[in-house]
Amino acid sequence: MPDGVAHHPALAHHFEDLDQQREAATLGMWVFLVTEVLFFGGLFATYLVYRSWYPEAFAEASHHLDIVLGTINTIVLITSSLTMALAVHAAQTNRRQLVFVFLVSTMALGATFLGIKGVEYFHKFEEQLIPGSNFEFEAQYFQHAQLFLSLYFVMTGLHALHMIIGLGIMTWMLAWTWNGTITDAYHSPIEISGLYWHFVDIVWIFLFPLLYLIGRH
Amino acid sequence: MSSRGVLLPAHHYLSDFGAASWLLTRDHKRVALMYLAAVTFFFFLGGAFAVLIRLELITPAGDLVSADTYNKLFTMHGVMMVFFFLIPAIPTVLGNFLIPIMIGAKDLAFPKLNLASLYIYVIGASCTTYAIITGGLDTGWTFYTPFSTASSTTAVIPAAVGIFITGFSSILTGLNFIVTIHRMRAPGMTWFRMPLFVWSHYATSLIMVLGTPVLAITLLMVAAERLFRFGLFDPALGGDPVLFQHLFWFYSHPAVYIMVLPAMGVISELVAAFCRKPVFGYTFVAFASLAIAVLGFLVWGHHMYVAGQSVYAALVFSFLSFMVAVPSAIKVFNWTATMYRGSISWDTPMLYAIGFIGLFTVGGLTGLFLAAVGLDVHVTDTYFIVAHFHYIMVGGTIMAYLGGLHYWWPKMSGRTYNELLARVSAAMVFFGFNLTFFPQFLLGYLGMPRRYHAYPDEFQVLNVLSSAGASLLGVGYLIPMVYLAWSLRYGKLVGSNPWGAVGLEWTISSPPPTENFAETPIVTWDAYEYATRVEGHVA
Amino acid sequence: MSEHIVPTRIYYVIFGLLILCTYLTVQAAFIDLGALNTLVALGIALFKATLVVLFFMHVKYSTKLTWAVVVGSVFWFGILLALTYGDYITRSWRTYG
Numbered sequence: 001m002p003d004g005v006a007h008h009p010a011l012a013h014h015f016e017d018l019d020q021q022r023e024a025a026t027l028g029m030w031v032f033l034v035t036e037v038l039f040f041g042g043l044f045a046t047y048l049v050y051r052s053w054y055p056e057a058f059a060e061a062s063h064h065l066d067i068v069l070g071t072i073n074t075i076v077l078i079t080s081s082l083t084m085a086l087a088v089h090a091a092q093t094n095r096r097q098l099v100f101v102f103l104v105s106t107m108a109l110g111a112t113f114l115g116i117k118g119v120e121y122f123h124k125f126e127e128q129l130i131p132g133s134n135f136e137f138e139a140q141y142f143q144h145a146q147l148f149l150s151l152y153f154v155m156t157g158l159h160a161l162h163m164i165i166g167l168g169i170m171t172w173m174l175a176w177t178w179n180g181t182i183t184d185a186y187h188s189p190i191e192i193s194g195l196y197w198h199f200v201d202i203v204w205i206f207l208f209p210l211l212y213l214i215g216r217h
Numbered sequence: 218m219s220s221r222g223v224l225l226p227a228h229h230y231l232s233d234f235g236a237a238s239w240l241l242t243r244d245h246k247r248v249a250l251m252y253l254a255a256v257t258f259f260f261f262l263g264g265a266f267a268v269l270i271r272l273e274l275i276t277p278a279g280d281l282v283s284a285d286t287y288n289k290l291f292t293m294h295g296v297m298m299v300f301f302f303l304i305p306a307i308p309t310v311l312g313n314f315l316i317p318i319m320i321g322a323k324d325l326a327f328p329k330l331n332l333a334s335l336y337i338y339v340i341g342a343s344c345t346t347y348a349i350i351t352g353g354l355d356t357g358w359t360f361y362t363p364f365s366t367a368s369s370t371t372a373v374i375p376a377a378v379g380i381f382i383t384g385f386s387s388i389l390t391g392l393n394f395i396v397t398i399h400r401m402r403a404p405g406m407t408w409f410r411m412p413l414f415v416w417s418h419y420a421t422s423l424i425m426v427l428g429t430p431v432l433a434i435t436l437l438m439v440a441a442e443r444l445f446r447f448g449l450f451d452p453a454l455g456g457d458p459v460l461f462q463h464l465f466w467f468y469s470h471p472a473v474y475i476m477v478l479p480a481m482g483v484i485s486e487l488v489a490a491f492c493r494k495p496v497f498g499y500t501f502v503a504f505a506s507l508a509i510a511v512l513g514f515l516v517w518g519h520h521m522y523v524a525g526q527s528v529y530a531a532l533v534f535s536f537l538s539f540m541v542a543v544p545s546a547i548k549v550f551n552w553t554a555t556m557y558r559g560s561i562s563w564d565t566p567m568l569y570a571i572g573f574i575g576l577f578t579v580g581g582l583t584g585l586f587l588a589a590v591g592l593d594v595h596v597t598d599t600y601f602i603v604a605h606f607h608y609i610m611v612g613g614t615i616m617a618y619l620g621g622l623h624y625w626w627p628k629m630s631g632r633t634y635n636e637l638l639a640r641v642s643a644a645m646v647f648f649g650f651n652l653t654f655f656p657q658f659l660l661g662y663l664g665m666p667r668r669y670h671a672y673p674d675e676f677q678v679l680n681v682l683s684s685a686g687a688s689l690l691g692v693g694y695l696i697p698m699v700y701l702a703w704s705l706r707y708g709k710l711v712g713s714n715p716w717g718a719v720g721l722e723w724t725i726s727s728p729p730p731t732e733n734f735a736e737t738p739i740v741t742w743d744a745y746e747y748a749t750r751v752e753g754h755v756a
Numbered sequence: 757m758s759e760h761i762v763p764t765r766i767y768y769v770i771f772g773l774l775i776l777c778t779y780l781t782v783q784a785a786f787i788d789l790g791a792l793n794t795l796v797a798l799g800i801a802l803f804k805a806t807l808v809v810l811f812f813m814h815v816k817y818s819t820k821l822t823w824a825v826v827v828g829s830v831f832w833f834g835i836l837l838a839l840t841y842g843d844y845i846t847r848s849w850r851t852y853g
Contacts, residue, residue, distance in 0.1 A: 150447035
């Protein structure tokens, strides 16, 4: 670092410059997303095996999911990805107000998603479709439908947990936007938060057809 | 070997006192030392279970403990050793300490994440230890369903949760290493100038990042099945217990490469330093590390030949298992070629390195035997398997760990240890190890099953030999604890390069300064330029 | 290395495509295409995911290393699926019921 040049307050001492720091942070988030792909991957592998074994039971159980709420949620999440991308853009162009607006929009949409999910879960509880002791289903598919619904709850539950964590991260970003930490010179935290959020969206993009759209014809 | 009148550097990474300076540190070197304390604790805890196992097996009758207790003993031994010692030890102790220095960086890419990894490890390990205290675990470290999900009455969930949490520590360490190696290399430190230790840890980190999440989700599914009756592996609901095994071994086979690749990295450094020669075929060794990481993901079904997977799957996995031996063999050949016409000194680290090369070869060869389906169906679940993996894990990884610890001890502590005691211990470890585990190859071949606390009388002689060896091995592990601790206070002070080795870590003080380098080095030389870059060694 | 700022117009176009694809995938689910239903659904999902990765996650404008990381993760997931499922489709005996 040349003498007399002020050191950006966000620059950590072990990095040469902000560029290196940003590249490291971005690569770090991407590597983390790799772990997430494999984490959800185990569930998708399980899904693949059991759906190939019990296609009718899976279709029958899938019909008990609310396709309207599922579609709405898909649209909500895609929109939240748009607002997130716009938040990153606003940070890149130093429009602090806009960053705030788009972050809050993303969070609102995320909360909406979770709310709708909660409603769906409650319906499942009422319809006695939660595998375990209180499960009710037509006799022909009684066992195998539980496999589908177990996968449904574990996969969407894990996804919802990731969204809740995402909301936490957004809150943190809101705080940093508010107190001026985020500027056009230093906005990699928003960018990498965006990467995480988009990933969560992508998981849902696959969950939606695999869980809600089986054998609907 | 150090010149007289050496003083400790005025200020180094150990200088600052106080609990906060340790518990809130961002210094990768301090994190490494805290990991050293933690993994050492869990090593001896796992070792205690081994002692009980070998005590029980001195007599054919199951007279020391009940069958249920014995199930808990071998389970906890495996869980402690695999998850809380073998997987973390070399990367978190030696990797954390050395990687930034070896590439000319001031720290890892994410120092706070590194500290978090340490805390996560301790929390996870404590959770599993809690499981031991409140009832133990008897499923085997492999958690096979449906026993783990439906029948076992032990503390499966706390144990699984603890391992799940520790898995995050592993993932974050791997993530940190990958980003560090990609983004923090000093000017001139190209990929092919990096020490092979760094290449090994890079390959290891790829495995940690790609494999561990699958174990995590699998354990979560086991917990969900136990807790919520989400019977994803339950045959009564149409589930497949073998699916658990697929998901489990998808991680746990590459995990054995997590355990051995860092060890191989250590050996590359030791062989180069104590033969005073560049490692033969540097590029081959570097790519072999990557090949092991990749191929290691394609062979997991060789743990399931008799589990019920299809014959065709077994054949594919068998063929790939033969393939994965090739890069390991390349490394063994290259280390041997390095020694040819080298100027060899038989210091303690080199003794451990030689031990590794021989014992890893035996373990690796027996792995090839096991890759053959026809042979494996006869010796699977016998002591042949136990012997095979202990040759790799103990004869391999632990010897490399001890060799590395002794080699870099002067760098980390600024002091040297008693060489005579160290060589005696190394010999005890080597002979004790072989006495413990070679008879187990014979036992397995003769038909003694594993995980049984009682056995037919005709197996007693070999078992007694094995237990006797274990005693020797145990003492061999305890003695270094004594002289290494002693050296911290009374050991002779050393300068920056007590071994006369080549490497960036030997250009800075012992112990190093907190920021590693006063000025970022600009690298213009290859990793092992012994001919041109020998410094400070009295021949 | 300076970063590329994607014009917002592109984000809106991609958003439109994503919503369109969502509509298409729901509609396609109600048409009987036999075995192709699953393929179409997954194909559309893959297309949507690709759009998000390339544009929202900026991979189109990122380094080769980022591409390698993305491709690698998908490939490894593929290994998990291929070798696991490979066992199941080559079993010649009934292990389910």
